[in-house]
Amino acid sequence: MSALETFDIAAWTGPFADAERDAAIRALEGGQVLYLPHLPFVLSEKEKRLLTPDLFSGRAKNISLDPSGKLKHAAGADGDRALLQGMMQRFASGAVSLIEGLFPGYAPKLERARTSYRPVEIAGRKYSPVHDDTRLHVDAFPTRPMRGRRILRLFSNIHPGATPRVWNVGEPFAQMAEKILPRVKEPPPIAAWLRAATFQTRGVRSRYDDMMMGLHDQAKLNVDYQQATPKTEIAFPPGTTWLCYTDQVMHAALSGQYVLEQTFHLDVEAMAEPARAPLKVLERMTGRALV
Numbered sequence: 001m002s003a004l005e006t007f008d009i010a011a012w013t014g015p016f017a018d019a020e021r022d023a024a025i026r027a028l029e030g031g032q033v034l035y036l037p038h039l040p041f042v043l044s045e046k047e048k049r050l051l052t053p054d055l056f057s058g059r060a061k062n063i064s065l066d067p068s069g070k071l072k073h074a075a076g077a078d079g080d081r082a083l084l085q086g087m088m089q090r091f092a093s094g095a096v097s098l099i100e101g102l103f104p105g106y107a108p109k110l111e112r113a114r115t116s117y118r119p120v121e122i123a124g125r126k127y128s129p130v131h132d133d134t135r136l137h138v139d140a141f142p143t144r145p146m147r148g149r150r151i152l153r154l155f156s157n158i159h160p161g162a163t164p165r166v167w168n169v170g171e172p173f174a175q176m177a178e179k180i181l182p183r184v185k186e187p188p189p190i191a192a193w194l195r196a197a198t199f200q201t202r203g204v205r206s207r208y209d210d211m212m213m214g215l216h217d218q219a220k221l222n223v224d225y226q227q228a229t230p231k232t233e234i235a236f237p238p239g240t241t242w243l244c245y246t247d248q249v250m251h252a253a254l255s256g257q258y259v260l261e262q263t264f265h266l267d268v269e270a271m272a273e274p275a276r277a278p279l280k281v282l283e284r285m286t287g288r289a290l291v
């Protein structure tokens with residue numbers, strides 16, 4: 001299986017052909033990255049002044065827009081912030097339209113989560129090993145329990161020059177889990193309740209959340225694994241779009257600047273093949289219910 005499946009899609013809104021939709025859902029749920037080289041997110045003349053790292057407050061990894069419309073971690077004058085909000089909102093609408101058109105079975109259950117804008121060059125940014133996204137990982141979050149729900153992310157490179165977004169993509173989820181899971185220690189059951197009771201997490205973390213967080217951390221911390229694991233380097237040029245299940249695809253972002261990203265959450269039951277979800281894979285491997 002190749003890491004990437006290319007689609008000749010050139011519009012954010014369907015209808016898309018049956019054969020295209022079938023191929024897209026097979027690739028997505030099978031753990032590939034869907035690459036749309038002919039689908040740019042085009043900025044207006046006015047929006048081009050948003051292509052500067054100065055808009056970033058520096059207080060988080062990225063600028064983000066909540067589904068409620070609230071902009072976070074953006075600096076700059078009110079006019080620029082309003083322009084930025086409008087651009088991110090328009091990108092979010094395009095992303096929703098594309099995902100609903102390409103995966104109509106998802107539409108009723110699809111939850112639009114955060115939109116992010118990443119205006120800072122990522123090569124050379126210094127993070128601790130578990131926060132270092134240049135190391136291969138699956139996405140998992142300490143404060144956002146997913147309880148098995150999927151994390152689907154769509155990205156567009158809006159760099160005004162020729163700089164690609166460069167990723168590494170690693171081995172399939174099950175193969176990674178077989179190697180990394182033995183290193184994941186389980187926290188005592190009371191810990192999840194305590195964290196929820198003291199508002200450190202939004203809702204109670206499940207065993208699944210702890211296991212995914214463990215896989216995320218242990219894969220990043222394991223230097224031998226990072227070096228030895230097979231990986232494919234992919235360069236996404238400006239003017240292209242790509243998407244994948246980032247809770248399933250082992251990925252690392254190596255370099256690049258000016259990327260827009262939209263996150264979606266989806267119930268496992270809304271998938272065409274729920275058995276492919278990390279939750280189901282981990283439940284088969286461990287022989288027990290994880291949520």
Ligand SMILES: [Fe+2]
Pocket residue numbers: 133137138139246251
């Ligand atoms: Fe990630």
